[in-house]
Amino acid sequence: MAIECAEAELAAVLGGLGPEWAGLSLTMPLKEEALRLAASATAVARATGAANTLVRRGDGWHADNTDVIGMVRVLRAAGLRPSPAVTVLGGGGTGRAALGAAAQLGATEVTVVTRRAAAREELRPAAEALGLRINGAEWADAAKLFDADAVISTVPKGAADHLALEVTWRPGTVLFDAIYDPWPTPLAAAAEENGIAVVSGLDLLLGQALSQFEQFTGVETAPEAAMRAALFEAARQR
16 A cells, blocks of 8 residues: 655554554655654664664564665675675765665675765765765766675666766676666666676665565565566566
């Protein structure tokens, strides 16, 4: 069941949910407000400053950021090695999840590429909480910074299209492109043509949903194959 809800309405929505509600999956712009309203939170949700998951507990709602573990899942599945060198394109909410994933994968520093220097500064508190050092870079230099084990693009649709013609791909790099509609993006298509492992935003939707399913139901292992089939079928019918 989908509920349309503005930030200012979230507290009232949560207060009106009956005991049959085991949890909620939240999208922007509710992730920061969900964390603020939660009675407790995971360390990663606190560090990234965002929660996409609320789970009902006896003392209230418990917040988590399963975007982080979802990103870790899909990057590992794509063959990303431990303690990777990571470049992140963009400084928004998914950028914060990318920092959390980088930390859990063993990275100690991340190159962050943004159009505005202020966007990089806004990520520094999350990076510090996660034990990461940020190396800031200008957007004009983005194509030069794909020499990494993982390149995580969190920018909006179309923003990175031009890079498809500018990047020199390094064998062994994994590209995560948060877009899933339309797919493939020019950047993802160029990566695949060059033999680069590519992960999509749809893969992340599945990866983060697996953890949500387990937390909502108490089931130890989510039915990944069935969930994947349902998600990709729904995407095809859009």
